[in-house]
Amino acid sequence: MVNKMVTDIAVEMPTGLVQPEQENIDGIEYPKQTVGTPLLESSKMSMRNVDVFYGDKQAIFNVNVDVGQHEVIAMIGPSGCGKSTFLRSINRMNDTVESCKVTGQLTLDGEDIYSTKMDPVALRARVGMVFQKPNPFPKSIYDNVAYGPRLHGLASRRAELDEIVETSLTRAGLWTEAKDRLDQPGTGLSGGQQQRLCIARAIAISPEVILMDEPCSALDPIATAKIEELIAELSQNYTIAIVTHSMQQAARVSHRTAYFHLGRLVEVNETEKVFTAPEHQLTEAYITGRFG
Amino acid sequence: MTDLNKSRAERIQSSLAKRYRAEKRFQMYGYAAIAFGLLCVVILFTDIISKGYKAFGQTYIQLEVTYDASTLGITDVNDSQQLALADFHGIVKKALKSRFADVSGRKAKRDLYGLISNGAGYTLRDRLVANPELLNQTETLWLVADDDIDTYYKSIGSDAGAFTGRMSEQRQGWVDQLVESNDVEMRVNRNFFTKGDSREPELAGIRGAAMGSLFTLIITLGLSFPIGVAAAVYLEEFAPRNRWTDLIEVNINNLAAVPSIIFGLLGLAIFINFFHVPRSVPVVGGLVLTLMTLPTIIISSRAAIKAVPPSIRDAAIGVGASPMQVVLHHVLPLAMPGMLTGAIIGMAQALGETAPLLMIGMVAFIVDVPGGFTDPATVLPVQIFLWADSPERAFVEKTSAAIMVLLAFLILMNTLAVVLRKRLERRW
Numbered sequence: 001m002v003n004k005m006v007t008d009i010a011v012e013m014p015t016g017l018v019q020p021e022q023e024n025i026d027g028i029e030y031p032k033q034t035v036g037t038p039l040l041e042s043s044k045m046s047m048r049n050v051d052v053f054y055g056d057k058q059a060i061f062n063v064n065v066d067v068g069q070h071e072v073i074a075m076i077g078p079s080g081c082g083k084s085t086f087l088r089s090i091n092r093m094n095d096t097v098e099s100c101k102v103t104g105q106l107t108l109d110g111e112d113i114y115s116t117k118m119d120p121v122a123l124r125a126r127v128g129m130v131f132q133k134p135n136p137f138p139k140s141i142y143d144n145v146a147y148g149p150r151l152h153g154l155a156s157r158r159a160e161l162d163e164i165v166e167t168s169l170t171r172a173g174l175w176t177e178a179k180d181r182l183d184q185p186g187t188g189l190s191g192g193q194q195q196r197l198c199i200a201r202a203i204a205i206s207p208e209v210i211l212m213d214e215p216c217s218a219l220d221p222i223a224t225a226k227i228e229e230l231i232a233e234l235s236q237n238y239t240i241a242i243v244t245h246s247m248q249q250a251a252r253v254s255h256r257t258a259y260f261h262l263g264r265l266v267e268v269n270e271t272e273k274v275f276t277a278p279e280h281q282l283t284e285a286y287i288t289g290r291f292g
Numbered sequence: 293m294t295d296l297n298k299s300r301a302e303r304i305q306s307s308l309a310k311r312y313r314a315e316k317r318f319q320m321y322g323y324a325a326i327a328f329g330l331l332c333v334v335i336l337f338t339d340i341i342s343k344g345y346k347a348f349g350q351t352y353i354q355l356e357v358t359y360d361a362s363t364l365g366i367t368d369v370n371d372s373q374q375l376a377l378a379d380f381h382g383i384v385k386k387a388l389k390s391r392f393a394d395v396s397g398r399k400a401k402r403d404l405y406g407l408i409s410n411g412a413g414y415t416l417r418d419r420l421v422a423n424p425e426l427l428n429q430t431e432t433l434w435l436v437a438d439d440d441i442d443t444y445y446k447s448i449g450s451d452a453g454a455f456t457g458r459m460s461e462q463r464q465g466w467v468d469q470l471v472e473s474n475d476v477e478m479r480v481n482r483n484f485f486t487k488g489d490s491r492e493p494e495l496a497g498i499r500g501a502a503m504g505s506l507f508t509l510i511i512t513l514g515l516s517f518p519i520g521v522a523a524a525v526y527l528e529e530f531a532p533r534n535r536w537t538d539l540i541e542v543n544i545n546n547l548a549a550v551p552s553i554i555f556g557l558l559g560l561a562i563f564i565n566f567f568h569v570p571r572s573v574p575v576v577g578g579l580v581l582t583l584m585t586l587p588t589i590i591i592s593s594r595a596a597i598k599a600v601p602p603s604i605r606d607a608a609i610g611v612g613a614s615p616m617q618v619v620l621h622h623v624l625p626l627a628m629p630g631m632l633t634g635a636i637i638g639m640a641q642a643l644g645e646t647a648p649l650l651m652i653g654m655v656a657f658i659v660d661v662p663g664g665f666t667d668p669a670t671v672l673p674v675q676i677f678l679w680a681d682s683p684e685r686a687f688v689e690k691t692s693a694a695i696m697v698l699l700a701f702l703i704l705m706n707t708l709a710v711v712l713r714k715r716l717e718r719r720w
Contacts, residue, residue: 091610093606093609093610096605096609098532098533121612121613121614122612124609124610124611124612125611125612128610128611129606129610130610131603131606131607131610133603135601135603135604135606135607136607137604137607137608137622138604138626147608147611147621148611148612151611151612151613151617152612198607201607201611202610202611204611205611205612
């Protein structure tokens with residue numbers, strides 16, 4: 001970890017379960033403030049007091065968390081806990097959902113993501129996204145990768161575009177498999193290859209942050225292993241936030257892990273710590289498999 | 293325990309047999325439905341084709357015609373004024389009189405002159421204008437027979453016997469005489485495909501109505517497809533969900549069910565009486581049919597847009613496409629086959645529509661083939677309606693033939709729809 005954690009009382013306490021101030025909501029004891037080290041001294045992105053509503057229903061409650069530069073942060077939690085919703089708030093994908101409302105402050109390099117000055121299209125060029133189900137466009141492999149750069153005018157000549165496509169596919173670990181069939185439809189690839197194509201498409205516009213929403217949930221173990229390797233490599237150049245259902249995956253790929261429970265961010269800690277010595281009993285219950 | 297197992301297996305066996313029987317029955321219902329549909333189509337087509345195919349032939353009579361300048365009353369073939377006044381039917385009469393020299397009496401003569409169509413004079417004029425040296429010359433020509441003769445000649449040898457209708461025995465005799473000397477012949481009815489409507493069945497053609505339909509449909513397609521697609525895209529992709537859009541949606545669905553004659557009245561009140569668009573022209577017909585087709589196109593386009601997987605939209609938004617780029621690059625291309633199908637169904641509907649056009653004057657008797665969007669015109673279904681309403685026996689087969697032309701148009705359009713769909717569909 002490159003980032004220094006903000007010293008927190010909770011960290012200095014001896015290992016084992018701590019009992020910070022709790023509040024009881026619907027029979028569940030939540031910590032009043034996220035335990036562990038949600039906040040960093042220097043961060044790429046920071047979220048403060050984030051609430052997300054779908055119409056009258058609140059999906060995310062007062063989330064405070066930072067994401068460091070070139071860090072992989074994993075978000076885990078039982079189904080319906082709001083981790084995907086939270087992820088989609090980061091690049092304003094939720095704008096397309098009409099009833100969705102996001103309050104609080106989210107910043108990228110200190111710029112407010114939800115301010116009127118921030119253009120959502122420009123934001124999404126900086127914060128790329130990979131989705132749960134591989135969703136290549138029904139176009140050729142080349143066009144899939146070249147789509148983003150073309151949109152944003154990143155390449156002025158064909159050769160430049162070719163280079164972007166090649167580097168993106170190489171970084172996504174797909175170049176050797178795809179270089180002879182660039183003009184063939186992206187949907188003709190296998191599931192794992194499609195997902196790597198989607199990653200190539202996301203990194204072709206050189207975003208600063210990549211959001212991944214359960215990128216491996218539709219893939220077999222071998223394809224999953226490849227994607228995980230890829231995430232580890234990508235983390236040298238990109239900041240990555242990944243939502244996952246698989247705790248093993250979170251343990252393998254991430255530096256820090258955030259545990260969401262029913263819309264509340266319960267704990268954020270170094271991944272190793274979360275999986276060996278969680279600070280909160282809800283986290284412990286989840287990782288030991290008592291629910292999930 | 294074994295007993296229990298056995299009875300369980302038996303029960304499954306017997307229920308299996310029952311299920312298979314039910315499945316068979318279900319399949320039979322399907323076959324029966326399709327067979328019934330096909331039978332109806334076959335009956336319809338046999339009826340129409342058996343009645344109509346004869347309209348594509350036309351009876352011609354061979355006569356020796358003399359372009360007699362004194363009978364015609366002209367001195368100069370190139371003088372259009374003289375030509376307009378010239379009595380071309382006179383030389384036809386003369387030719388008939390010389391063929392049947394023994395005919396006398398006013399009534400018998402009128403009957404005789406009625407053997408040849410009134411339109412024969414125009415044929416002779418056109419020939420003379422094209423070949424001025426024919427003046428005062430004689431030539432043997434095939435001339436279009438009158439519709440009564442046509443009907444009679446076509447029915448000779450049929451099971452029901454020859455149809456005489458209002459033909460006198462004397463006329464039948466003349467025709468039989470001509471037939472014996474091989475001076476009567478069936479030829480391809482070119483008039484039917486090249487002429488507009490006429491009071492004389494033997495001169496009436498479908499071209500006027502077909503061109504009218506074509507011009508009207510071009511206007512309809514040109515207006516309703518872009519407007520319909522734009523409305524569908526707005527409603528699906530950009531409009532907020534609120535009471536206003538709900539109201540719009542309900543109204544669009546209502547409009548799709550409004551009887552088409554109402555659209556005719558609307559067109560009459562708004563386009564003709566308020567905006568003073570001329571009556572009976574393809575422009576106003578196209579406008580009215582646009583109103584009628586729009587709901588169909590909007591509804592099918594919305595369904596096609598809805599069917600575009602949201603993951604594609606997410607992917608495009610995720611790499612930073614603006615809402616318009618999402619629509620233009622991804623949603624529209626993927627929805628296009630569905631939208632085109634809807635549009636062609638709408639067009640086929642418009643092609644067959646009669647009621648609203650009656651209200652805006654496209655039911656008029658129009659002889660000239662329309663040459664543009666602002667020429668008075670009628671359309672195929674209205675032409676069918678007009679001919680079906682005419683008393684002359686010869687219009688019966690014309691009606692069926694017009695229906696065949698209309699069906700051919702429909703089949704052509706539907707084939708086009710299938711081809712376009714196949715071509716645009718992305719199966720990857």
